[in-house]
Amino acid sequence: xxxxxxxxxxxxxxxxxxxxxxxxxxxxxxxxxxxxxxxxxxxxxxxxxxxxxxxxxxxxxxxxxxxxxxxxxxxxxxxxxxxxxxxxxxxxxxxxxxxxxxxxxxxxxxxxxxxxxxxxxxxxxxxxxxxxxxxxxxxxxxxxxxxxxxxxxxxxxxxxxxxxxxxxxxxxxxxxxxxxxxxxxxxxxxxxxxxxxxxxxxxxxxxxxxxxxxxxxxxxxxxxxxxxxxxxxxxxxxxxxxxxxxxxxxxxxxxxxxxxxxxxxxxxxxxxxxxxxxxxxxxxxxxxxxxxxxxxxxxxxxxxxxxxxxxxxxxxxxxxxxxxxxxxxxxxxxxxxxxxxxxxxxxxxxxxxxxxxxxxxxxxxxxxxxxxxxxxxxxxxxxxxxxxxxx
Amino acid sequence: xxxxxxxxxxxxxxxxxxxxxxxxxxxxxxxxxxxxxxxxxxxxxxxxxxxxxxxxxxxxxxxxxxxxxxxxxxxxxxxxxxxxxxxxxxxxxxxxxxxxxxxxxxxxxxxxxxxxxxxxxxxxxxxxxxxxxxxxxx
Numbered sequence: 001x002x003x004x005x006x007x008x009x010x011x012x013x014x015x016x017x018x019x020x021x022x023x024x025x026x027x028x029x030x031x032x033x034x035x036x037x038x039x040x041x042x043x044x045x046x047x048x049x050x051x052x053x054x055x056x057x058x059x060x061x062x063x064x065x066x067x068x069x070x071x072x073x074x075x076x077x078x079x080x081x082x083x084x085x086x087x088x089x090x091x092x093x094x095x096x097x098x099x100x101x102x103x104x105x106x107x108x109x110x111x112x113x114x115x116x117x118x119x120x121x122x123x124x125x126x127x128x129x130x131x132x133x134x135x136x137x138x139x140x141x142x143x144x145x146x147x148x149x150x151x152x153x154x155x156x157x158x159x160x161x162x163x164x165x166x167x168x169x170x171x172x173x174x175x176x177x178x179x180x181x182x183x184x185x186x187x188x189x190x191x192x193x194x195x196x197x198x199x200x201x202x203x204x205x206x207x208x209x210x211x212x213x214x215x216x217x218x219x220x221x222x223x224x225x226x227x228x229x230x231x232x233x234x235x236x237x238x239x240x241x242x243x244x245x246x247x248x249x250x251x252x253x254x255x256x257x258x259x260x261x262x263x264x265x266x267x268x269x270x271x272x273x274x275x276x277x278x279x280x281x282x283x284x285x286x287x288x289x290x291x292x293x294x295x296x297x298x299x300x301x302x303x304x305x306x307x308x309x310x311x312x313x314x315x316x317x318x319x320x321x322x323x324x325x326x327x328x329x330x331x332x333x334x335x336x337x338x339x340x341x342x343x344x345x346x347x348x349x350x351x352x353x354x355x356x357x358x359x360x361x362x363x364x365x366x367x368x369x370x371x372x373x374x375x376x377x378x379x380x381x382x383x384x385x386x387x388x389x390x391x
Numbered sequence: 392x393x394x395x396x397x398x399x400x401x402x403x404x405x406x407x408x409x410x411x412x413x414x415x416x417x418x419x420x421x422x423x424x425x426x427x428x429x430x431x432x433x434x435x436x437x438x439x440x441x442x443x444x445x446x447x448x449x450x451x452x453x454x455x456x457x458x459x460x461x462x463x464x465x466x467x468x469x470x471x472x473x474x475x476x477x478x479x480x481x482x483x484x485x486x487x488x489x490x491x492x493x494x495x496x497x498x499x500x501x502x503x504x505x506x507x508x509x510x511x512x513x514x515x516x517x518x519x520x521x522x523x524x525x526x527x528x529x
Binding site: 125 | 398402424430449450451452453454455456457458459460461464466467469471473478479480481482483492493494497513514515516517
């Protein structure tokens with residue numbers, strides 16, 4: 001198996017509803033990635049795109065085929081990935097496998113979404129389609145609802161009074177927004193305080209608006225290359241040294257593991273094993289903070305903190321700059337935004353630039369080893385990638 | 392190979408307030424809602440059984456921002472029940488004020504009741520429960 005590196009990454013500014021199409025958004029991110037990598041469209045051998053709802057967003061199916069056309073890719077194989085919120089991470093893991101296998105040398109991979117352009121009503125409705133249609137959806141459950149249920153379960157299981165947990169959750173959102181203020185490409189540029197979070201409207205008890213990530217429009221793209229090609233293109237290749245992926249079903253089907261998500265546990269174990277790394281070696285991690293509780297659960301499942309202590313660790317600043325492991329310096333899904341199909345690629349975009357020391361005010365000092373963590377639906381699809389400096 | 396209980400049959404039984412499950416002849420586990428194989432051992436030697444419809448609440452939420460099929464009905468309660476026979480099952484809770492619920496709901500016993508007040512078939516595959524106070528606290 002050959003080694004595979006990220007050699008370029010691009011991203012649009014994430015935003016609320018806007019008028020550029022998914023094809024326009026993705027091609028913008030792709031051109032930025034190609035420019036950074038020093039490659040041209042005719043060099044690209046395959047296109048892998050994460051996008052879940054372009055049909056509802058724009059009435060456009062097979063958006064990947066039209067992206068290939070717009071970019072002038074030479075009739076290369078093009079795939080589209082629906083892994084819910086993990087779509088472009090699934091795509092990147094696939095691209096990694098395509099190149100590692102020896103069959104491809106240079107692949108363009110990423111994702112795009114216009115979730116905000118759908119408006120809250122249609123976005124909430126279409127997201128709910130990712131629940132079990134027969135055994136969850138008819139109960140009137142939504143994604144905030146799923147994570148609200150996990151919040152209650154977590155409070156009871158780890159004996160944390162709900163007001164204390166809600167404050168810890170609020171601190172996750174406050175941290176995210178602090179980072180978001182420093183990210184010019186973030187959707188949200190606003191200061192949050194614990195008080196503001198706790199005063200925001202209830203979405204699904206006990207989650208409030210600022211515990212939840214926004215619906216966003218945006219795209220992100222990365223260029224993956226074989227080691228040989230990567231070293232010709234750049235003297236700062238970032239290698240994908242670990243990749244894991246796992247699946248699970250409805251929330252109820254995961255009863256033996258909740259509130260933690262079994263697909264993450266399985267995926268991250270694969271990633272650590274492949275990379276030969278331990279949690280304490282990760283300097284920076286972009287993880288799936290779709291809801292504040294989701295970050296607390298993630299930092300525990302990824303092995304950074306003991307189960308039941310994630311909120312406490314956050315409150316102590318252990319996940320901010322200077323902390324044990326910096327979580328979501330991009331602002332995360334919460335502040336950077338969450339254009340569903342693009343999120344996995346956006347996480348790789350951040351880690352890539354972090355490891356190359358290019359992040360300015362949010363730079364994690366001396367970051368050498370990073371991780372991405374992308375979760376689809378209620379832990380139904382999960383991808384973890386470990387990335388390391390190749391110099 | 393087909394589902395031992397089709398989703399259609401499961402729904403039809405729920406409409407009569409009967410909760411169907413599958414007992415695995417290999418490992419003894421009960422699976423509900425219906426799947427192709429045993430939820431524990433993935434075995435296919437399954438027999439249909441009727442469950443008690445009783446369980447306890449393991450977690451819940453009150454929904455204030457609804458999906459399309461619940462517009463105008465908020466707030467309402469979604470609960471996760473651990474059935475007496477083992478499986479967890481998502482459902483709704485009736486006859487409890489959704490606005491005044493807290494963690495005290497967790498651990499409370501519930502039992503299945505028919506969804507009679509709605510003719511909406513799109514609800515009928517998810518059970519409706521009420522608190523089962525008759526059997527005392529668990």
